[in-house]
Structure formats: C-alpha cells, structure tokens
Amino acid sequence: MKIPMSSILNKINFCIIGKPNSGKSTLFNCLLEDSISPVGDEYGLTKKLFKDKFTLYSYDFTIFDTPGLRRKSKINDLDEKNRNKEVITLVDKVDVVILLIDSVESITKQDFRLADLAITKKKIIFFLFNKIDLIDEGKKFKTKIEKYLSNNYSQYQMINTDFISAKKNIRIKNFIKQIINKNKLVHVEITKTNLNKFLNYLNKQSKYPKIKKREIKPKYIVQIKTGTPLFKVFINSKNKAPLIFQRFFDNAFRDFFKIKGVPISYQFISSSNPYSD
Numbered sequence: 001m002k003i004p005m006s007s008i009l010n011k012i013n014f015c016i017i018g019k020p021n022s023g024k025s026t027l028f029n030c031l032l033e034d035s036i037s038p039v040g041d042e043y044g045l046t047k048k049l050f051k052d053k054f055t056l057y058s059y060d061f062t063i064f065d066t067p068g069l070r071r072k073s074k075i076n077d078l079d080e081k082n083r084n085k086e087v088i089t090l091v092d093k094v095d096v097v098i099l100l101i102d103s104v105e106s107i108t109k110q111d112f113r114l115a116d117l118a119i120t121k122k123k124i125i126f127f128l129f130n131k132i133d134l135i136d137e138g139k140k141f142k143t144k145i146e147k148y149l150s151n152n153y154s155q156y157q158m159i160n161t162d163f164i165s166a167k168k169n170i171r172i173k174n175f176i177k178q179i180i181n182k183n184k185l186v187h188v189e190i191t192k193t194n195l196n197k198f199l200n201y202l203n204k205q206s207k208y209p210k211i212k213k214r215e216i217k218p219k220y221i222v223q224i225k226t227g228t229p230l231f232k233v234f235i236n237s238k239n240k241a242p243l244i245f246q247r248f249f250d251n252a253f254r255d256f257f258k259i260k261g262v263p264i265s266y267q268f269i270s271s272s273n274p275y276s277d
Helices: 025-033 078-093 109-120 140-152 172-183 192-205 243-257
Strands: 012-016 050-056 059-065 096-102 122-129 157-162 218-225 230-235 265-270
Touching: 012 025, 012 078, 012 172, 025 059, 025 078, 025 096, 025 122, 025 172, 059 109, 078 109, 096 109, 109 122, 109 172, 122 140, 140 157, 157 172, 192 218, 192 243, 243 265
Parallel strands: 012 059, 012 096, 096 122, 122 157, 230 265
Antiparallel strands: 050 059, 218 230
C-alpha cells in the first residue's frame, strides 16, 4: 500500500459530538490549552459551536466543540432543534468525528445513533470514552467495551476506540496520533498487483456466500479514488451484489490489507456474463 505524503494531509478538521455533559468542552479546552468553551455541572451548558485551531506533531488541526445532541423525541425547544441541525451539517464538512462517551454512563442507544450518522457520511470516527479516571478497574472496563462493540456493533470495523480523561489530560496526545494515522490511511493507494494478490487469496482461502446455490465471487477490482478509498469490484453475477456478499467482501478486504477504522466505498459491478470465471 502506498500513502502519498502531501501537504493536504497535514491539515485535519474534526468535531467533537456527543450527548450533553459527556465532557466535550473540557476536551476542547484541553486540546487548546485554554478556557474557551464553557464548562461546568450545568446540564447542556454549551449552546453554540466553538471553533479554534492548534498545532501538534507538525499537523494543523481545526477543532469544533458542539452542543450536546439529545434524541429528537426529547427536544421541544426550537433553538435546540436548530443547533442539532447545525451540528449535523458540520459533520459533512469535517475529516474526523470524535464521539465522546461518558465512561461512567457507558455507551447508549443515542451514542450508536450519532455514530451511525458519521459512518453514513463516510467519516473517520472515534468512540472516545471520557472520564476513564473515574472507572474502577479500568483495564477490565476497556476489555469489556471492546468485546461488547466487536460482538454487537455491525459497524465495528469502521470505528476506532480509545479511553481518555479530558479533565486529567490522560491519553489525549495518544488519540491525536491515531487521528493522524487514520487520516493518512484514507489516502492509501493499493496497487493492481496487491489487489490481485487479495483476489487470489480469497479464491484459495474463502468460502464465498451463495445465492441460489451459486457462489458470488469477485472477478476483478480496481481503485478509482483516494480520500475515502473507492474501489470498483466486478462480480460473477448478472444481479446486484447481495448485502451478505458486500459485508463478506468488506470484512475480508479490511482484514487482508489491515485497514480498520476508516471509511471504504465499493461499487459492485454485475458481469454481463455471470458464468464466466
């Protein structure tokens, strides 16, 4: 795999989203080493977007702190509805989304809804568990969370996880390093030779999903875009690639090339001669 070294990679925009009181403003201030966004015990203290910049590891970051996002069914205030729309629009414009989760409360259905929003928009997303300093037996907690996500969240291959304390400045620089690495990874270029090696590997190792007793197989693959990597995959079927095959292919592709935690797009192209292998 080839990752081009370009000046565009040195500029990364990210936003911090999450439920009210998960610690978004505390993290924002911690990264900027300044008290810019309001913090306190009052529920839903942040009422507007805050934007600022910082430089770390020779990278220029633009960071957005956002108001807490509650479930639509719990929102009656028009101003809060408008703030939510503003945050959702912002997700479209950034490179990376930080989903901040209160470790004490642990993960909730609303967190998964917010994660699905970012994944749908093809963003790099981090599940960042905050307030880890308040958790007894932190190592067991981390193992439990990772196991839960891998077993219960179908989008697990597309997310990144880390455990921090914004208030105590624990593992903050570590997750910034991860952001840098994942941002490089979305610009990866995979050669035709390596793509062919992947197809050969599948043919030797895999049992392909079957539709009406016929295996659906990839015949040829080519990369057509970086940024969010986009691949055209030609299959041995005259019909649309079934979802079970799409998931199988994505999991195998990520495992083979060790690409986890970044969005990948595929265009599955049906063959005019499905019986030709």
